[in-house]
Amino acid sequence: MHGFGRYLAAALAARFASEGMAMAVVLLAVERTGSAAHGAFVLTAWLAPHVLAAPLAGAAAARARRPRLFHVGALAGFTVAAAVLAALLGRAPAPLVLVVAVIGGSCGPMVTGGMSSLVTGLVPAGAGRDRAYSWDASTYNAASITAPAAVSLIAALLSAGPAMALLVVAGALAAVLAATLPYGDPGAGTPSSGPRAGLGAGLVALWRIHELRAITSATTLAFVGIGSLTTVSVLLATRLDSPGAGGLLMTAFAVGALAGTLALGRITAVPPGRLARWAMAATGVALAGASFTTSLPVGVALFAAAGVCDGPILTATLRIRSQYAPDAVRTQVFTLGAGLKVTAASLGAALVGLAAEAPPRVLLAGISVLLLASALLHALVAARGPAAAGAATEPSEGSARAPFGPRTPAGP
Template sequence: MGGFGRYLAAALAARFASEGMGMAVVLLALERTGSAAHGAFVLTAWLAPHVLAAPLAGAAAARARRPRLFYAGALAGFTAAVAALSLLLGRAPVPVVLAVALLGGSCGPVVTGGLSSLVAGLLPAGPARDRAYGWDASTYNAASVTAPAAVGLVGAAASAGPAMAVLAVSAALAALLAASLPYEDQGAGRSPDGPRAGLGAGLTALWRVRELRAITSATTLAFVGIGSLTTTSVLLAAGLDRPGAGGVLMTAFAVGALAGSLTLGRMTGVAPGRLARWGMAGTGAALGVAAFTPSVALTAVAFAVAGVCDGPLLTATLRIRSEHAPAGVRAQVFTLGAGLKVTAASAGAALVGLAAAAPPWTLLLGIAVLQLAAGALHALVSAGAGVPPEGATERSAGSATAPAGPRSPAGP
């Protein structure tokens, strides 16, 4: 298996474990304590560190003298936290469990954006790398489809404890595979001969580089809606007299997203910014239609179409980060972008909880409007941005901390 093949296997295994945690934690808490709320608190502790740990994780990745040790070690810590929670949740004192969840969640930015930042060092710039980001995006979507299903099946056949143990084994496999990647031959996020970028360099790049500012602001806004989609789908299904069918709607969305990332996401001839805007607009339009469909079957079709449109958005986002992030802060840009999206999704989940008494179709319509607004925001912020010349993105870490003015290095 080549370097990129091993990377994909590591990314899929790590993201499988990450995607399964939400369901596994709640099921295990319900099984051992009789309270799903207990699981929700643990899950909050697991997700909360993402945005705070993101700049630290990105800076540590960029400064690591032994990137193999950093990535394998972070994934090993992630594995240890999952395994510890499978043993401690519902048995150990709550502060201990929450502390373990916080520590494990701090490794989350490496599983998401951190791993994706490695792709630029495994393949040369060009269509091959663009297609590689399509495959990388598909690992997120594949994990979101398979992990909850696997947790549910193992939990039903045995119990929630073994289900979480499956996630720990998957995370351990990711750590082993990460240790085998050819880090010595790539410089994703490192610039040994240049000055080291500070903790704020990634945030500076996200703001000063127009393309990064556009995609980050747009996807953060979009994910406020995406984060509330799961709860809304449950409420929508109940409103259609099919309680329990919310999972069907979300599965349709996830399968559609996987199909979209493997097809539309591989359209390397389309500029990633344009692909991102099309994706957000299409997702918003399809969810807007779903708000008015009269049956779960038709709603599931609309959710699947929305997923197909959402699938290439992640591919486009990864391509934009890779093309426009200065080399010295690439890992920070990836981890910060992922952390902001996770935080936005958490905020969306909280907002829909407060508005749960509203008619479900209005909630879904609100999510659709957020996707359309995100597409419009991207178009507005990126107006006038150009495409960087060949090699312009492979700059040193020094240029990361002080891009030339508040404009994109590629254009006005």
């Protein structure tokens, strides 16, 4: 596990910067222009490139002769774009600001899935790597809790400018730490060794390898619901006569997710596909219960329970990508998976915006239905793969790297 501690620090710093961008951009726009809508447009420009840039970023990372330079450069590009946005937002022409946001957002897939793809090169295969992905997933949860809170607090005490500066410092720290990491795969050569995959190879792998297809389709559908949860939590809190408690509900969900990641995400006795499926179903059940509550404390408890159930999903997803993605397209698989989830979450947020007049309980029930449907979708897709024929062993490192031939299933 040489360098894994530094990796976790780099990942946490990078994801802290990424998670804080949404709130910081909106607060900065309101502070300088008086319009939250302006901030929303800039944020959309920041998020929109994720799914389009994901295959490009993944293919470029796989082909990079100097992977250290590429990964550090992506983090540096993210950081510089955030710094330029902090300087220009509300002061420069909107088209220029949007262009900068698009450039910065194009680096986003390397901050999320791109960094997770490095774990394979830091930790040998086996239970240790499974635990490593649990820790990696916890950096997302920890960042989702701390970044918005830190941005809000600094903006309230000082202004949105210093809050944005904090994110820039975090991004710079991530880039510096990433420069110190070893960029090699124990027993598999460097990320750039071996045959080079084409631009669409990651999409082909996601479709042809049934374990990847099952988890990607299921989590993408789930994130249509998860992406709308923040807005729905605000609406639900208002319905419970506590208009300011939407943040409390989401904080409970995020804290629960961190706890679930650290506790349940380490389970290695259960195949990761099955763990993800159960976790999606349990999250849906907990949110369904929250849709019927008339008490804020009960709602907070159920959101926390839903978060605990949601926590293992990311860990299981990362394990599946690591086990089944061929070496040549591993980074593409990670970045594409992350890009699809961000896009799905954006779609969910847009859909709930269109349906905002509906009763909050109905909207929350709809989210729970999406999560239950995700669990069912995973079961159906997984059942159609080789695992259904009776082979239920974990893939060996060699079989997991075979480009696109027959694969040994994980038996989710």
